Amino acid sequence: xxxxxxxxxxxxxxxxxxxxxxxxxxxxxxxxxxxxxxxxxxxxxxxxxxxxxxxxxxxxxxxxxxxxxxxxxxxxxxxxxxxxxxxxxxxxxxxxxxxxxxxxxxxxxxxxxxxxxxxxxxxxxxxxxxxxxxxxxxxxxxxxxxxxxxxxxxxxxxxxxxxxxxxxxxxxxxxxxxxxxxxxxxxxxxxxxxxxxxxxxxxxxxxxxxxxxxxxxxxxxxxxxxxxxxxxxxxxxxxxxxxxxxxxxxxxxxxxxxxxxxxxxxxxxxxxxxxxxxxxxxxxxxxxxxxxxxxxxxxxxxxxxxxxxxxxxxxxxxxxxxxxxxxxxxxxxxxxxxxxxxxxxxxxxxxxxxxxxxxxxxxxxxxxxxxxxxxxxxxxxxxxxxxxxxxxxxxxxxxxxxxxxxxxxxxxxxxxxxxxxxxxxxxxxxxxxxxxxxxxxxxxxxxxxxxxxxxxx
Amino acid sequence: xxxxxxxxxxxxxxxxxxxxxxxxxxxxxxxxxxxxxxxxxxxxxxxxxxxxxxxxxxxxxxxxxxxxxxxxxxxxxxxxxxxxxxxxxxxxxxxxxxxxxxxxxxxxxxxxxxxxxxxxxxxxxxxxxxxxxxxxxxxxxxxxxxxxxxxxxxxxxxxxxxxxxxxxxxxxxxxxxxxxxxxxxxxxxxxxx
Numbered sequence: 001x002x003x004x005x006x007x008x009x010x011x012x013x014x015x016x017x018x019x020x021x022x023x024x025x026x027x028x029x030x031x032x033x034x035x036x037x038x039x040x041x042x043x044x045x046x047x048x049x050x051x052x053x054x055x056x057x058x059x060x061x062x063x064x065x066x067x068x069x070x071x072x073x074x075x076x077x078x079x080x081x082x083x084x085x086x087x088x089x090x091x092x093x094x095x096x097x098x099x100x101x102x103x104x105x106x107x108x109x110x111x112x113x114x115x116x117x118x119x120x121x122x123x124x125x126x127x128x129x130x131x132x133x134x135x136x137x138x139x140x141x142x143x144x145x146x147x148x149x150x151x152x153x154x155x156x157x158x159x160x161x162x163x164x165x166x167x168x169x170x171x172x173x174x175x176x177x178x179x180x181x182x183x184x185x186x187x188x189x190x191x192x193x194x195x196x197x198x199x200x201x202x203x204x205x206x207x208x209x210x211x212x213x214x215x216x217x218x219x220x221x222x223x224x225x226x227x228x229x230x231x232x233x234x235x236x237x238x239x240x241x242x243x244x245x246x247x248x249x250x251x252x253x254x255x256x257x258x259x260x261x262x263x264x265x266x267x268x269x270x271x272x273x274x275x276x277x278x279x280x281x282x283x284x285x286x287x288x289x290x291x292x293x294x295x296x297x298x299x300x301x302x303x304x305x306x307x308x309x310x311x312x313x314x315x316x317x318x319x320x321x322x323x324x325x326x327x328x329x330x331x332x333x334x335x336x337x338x339x340x341x342x343x344x345x346x347x348x349x350x351x352x353x354x355x356x357x358x359x360x361x362x363x364x365x366x367x368x369x370x371x372x373x374x375x376x377x378x379x380x381x382x383x384x385x386x387x388x389x390x391x392x393x394x395x396x397x398x399x400x401x402x403x404x405x406x407x408x409x410x411x412x413x414x415x416x417x418x419x420x421x422x423x424x425x426x427x428x429x430x431x432x433x434x435x436x437x438x439x440x441x442x443x444x445x446x447x448x449x450x451x452x453x454x455x456x457x
Numbered sequence: 458x459x460x461x462x463x464x465x466x467x468x469x470x471x472x473x474x475x476x477x478x479x480x481x482x483x484x485x486x487x488x489x490x491x492x493x494x495x496x497x498x499x500x501x502x503x504x505x506x507x508x509x510x511x512x513x514x515x516x517x518x519x520x521x522x523x524x525x526x527x528x529x530x531x532x533x534x535x536x537x538x539x540x541x542x543x544x545x546x547x548x549x550x551x552x553x554x555x556x557x558x559x560x561x562x563x564x565x566x567x568x569x570x571x572x573x574x575x576x577x578x579x580x581x582x583x584x585x586x587x588x589x590x591x592x593x594x595x596x597x598x599x600x601x602x603x604x605x606x607x608x609x610x611x612x613x614x615x616x617x618x619x620x621x622x623x624x625x626x627x628x629x630x631x632x633x634x635x636x637x638x639x640x641x642x643x644x645x646x647x648x649x650x
Contacts, residue, residue, distance in 0.1 A: 024632055027632060028632070041483075041487065045485075051477065052480055055477045057472075057474050058474040058475060061465045061469050061472075064468075080459070086460060133627075151629050151630070152632075156631045156633075177633075177635050180627060180637070188639075192549055192552060208612040210616075216625065216627060216628075217626070218625035218639040218640025218641075221581070221582070221585040222586065225581040225585065241479055243612065244482060244604070245482075247486075247603040248482060251568075251603050258628070261568035261570075261622065262603075262620060262622050264503070264623055265585075265620070268610075270615060270616045272616075274548075274579060274580065284464045288467040288471060291473065
């Protein structure tokens with residue numbers, strides 16, 4: 001059960017850290033702007049990407065089957081999981097069959113969503129997250145706070161403290177290069193030791209039967225190429241029809257995510273390693289209901305670049321953990337609320353409706369519209385708080401009856417200045433808890449407007 | 458009903474997205490006056506560097522870049538610096554390679570990436586496990602952008618391929634860029650004239 005306002009309040013309480021976090025994300029957003037401006041056809045590229053995604057989703061069953069057929073021909077084994085548990089069972093059974101007791105994992109939000117790590121650890125399999133940011137949060141027993149920058153909420157001094165304790169680094173040395181080298185040395189041993197590599201999937205190409213994984217650190221490649229067993233997990237929405245479509249998506253992904261021209265490694269896996277096995281697990285886990293929704297189906301087009309988070313004024317100032325859902329920010333708020341409105345009902349309100357997310361989204365998901373629509377759905381489902389429901393009802397009544405509205409306005413303008421502060425700023429006035437009410441004017445806008453018209457005549 | 462049928466059926470039966478034609482990708486990719494210059498400029502921003510040399514100077518050029526590296530592998534025609542054969546049974550045996558000199562198929566100006574096919578090499582991990590990497594590409598094999606790049610790629614007979622743009626890197630600690638995460642700590646692209 002997430003409670004965004006409550007968790008955000010904790011984050012905001014540390015003013016210095018809030019501004020530091022805000023700046024760090026805005027820096028990434030600015031890099032994205034520079035990268036996108038380096039390409040004159042950027043906006044056209046976004047449109048084509050959006051069209052490719054819509055087309056693919058409209059024929060998703062067809063492309064999934066084509067993908068399976070072509071991947072099988074390449075010697076890759078394809079598995080299907082209808083939910084998180086089945087995904088975890090498939091992964092575990094593959095590890096068990098191959099007698100694997102330690103795995104190296106690269107970044108995959110899907111395995112986070114499925115809670116794969118605890119599932120495997122309960123079955124005595126050692127799981128090592130190998131992306132540096134993910135490794136840091138794993139050692140701290142925290143979830144990632146961003147889908148591309150998992151440890152963006154941490155300061156280097158905190159990383160240093162964690163490494164002193166877990167990796168035996170020098171106390172007080174918080175130099176990022178030193179800390180990265182220490183993680184590199186420690187994780188090298190893990191790569192050499194592991195019996196299997198698990199990766200996510202950025203794109204799965206129906207036409208060629210292979211998957212593409214994009215990383216900067218080279219961790220996915222070490223994990224997928226050193227052990228004999230490579231397992232790649234993907235949601236059903238990762239499919240793209242043709243190889244040439246990668247020309248569009250590889251241009252958009254890294255530029256939107258971090259402002260890089262492309263990720264260091266964009267690897268196309270179309271077969272197992274020598275004498276090895278490659279498995280792909282295709283997961284639904286509540287994705288198909290999006291296809292049946294006219295308001296929310298576009299959310300499945302997401303390529304997980306994180307641009308909507310970096311630009312979001314609420315995310316930047318409240319941190320990823322405040323969302324309490326596996327994916328934070330605008331896209332996480334719509335995904336989470338659609339999947340489980342009861343548990344995530346505060347998330348559509350973690351939004352100013354500024355629309356910046358929609359403007360930067362490389363596949364043009366209508367994020368702000370979706371969050372706005374969610375609010376109405378929550379109202380219809382009776383999931384809004386009593387305070388909100390009552391005040392909305394009163395407002396609706398007033399708006400429908402102009403005479404009543406005028407009378408109410410007049411009364412309030414007279415009454416409020418006479419009331420003691422303890423009543424005006426009572427606990428029911430949530431808006432007034434951190435703000436002063438404006439000084440009550442003598443006349444309403446309507447009255448001023450009418451007066452103005454007269455003056456002009 | 459197995460899970461595959463279950464998933465496919467629920468898509469078939471409930472999907473309301475109206476079928477739209479698969480879009481043609483317009484011929485809109487950016488082109489550069491000097492493809493090499495653009496490539497060289499971009500790869501510097503991602504922690505790598507681009508150099509040009511004559512085929513007969515390959516050894517000399519690479520040796521001057523890496524004076525102290527001991528275990529060296531090479532699958533590049535015209536380079537004789539290799540002293541470690543990567544054609545071993547177990548890829549774990551590649552763990553002590555200081556420098557891998559490998560063949561790149563073509564380079565992409567737009568983003569400083571080089572396409573690697575792994576045709577003349579057994580273990581894919583070579584590109585990532587080596588401490589340093591030099592990718593050798595023919596000088597005339599540079600394309601403008603990723604659309605042109607994919608016109609040159611075909612998986613009908615291949616099982617692997619990767620775009621490599623500079624050395625491995627991370628900015629996961631306070632957004633400070635550190636070159637050398639899990640893969641190579643330095644990376645040059647050497648264009649042969």
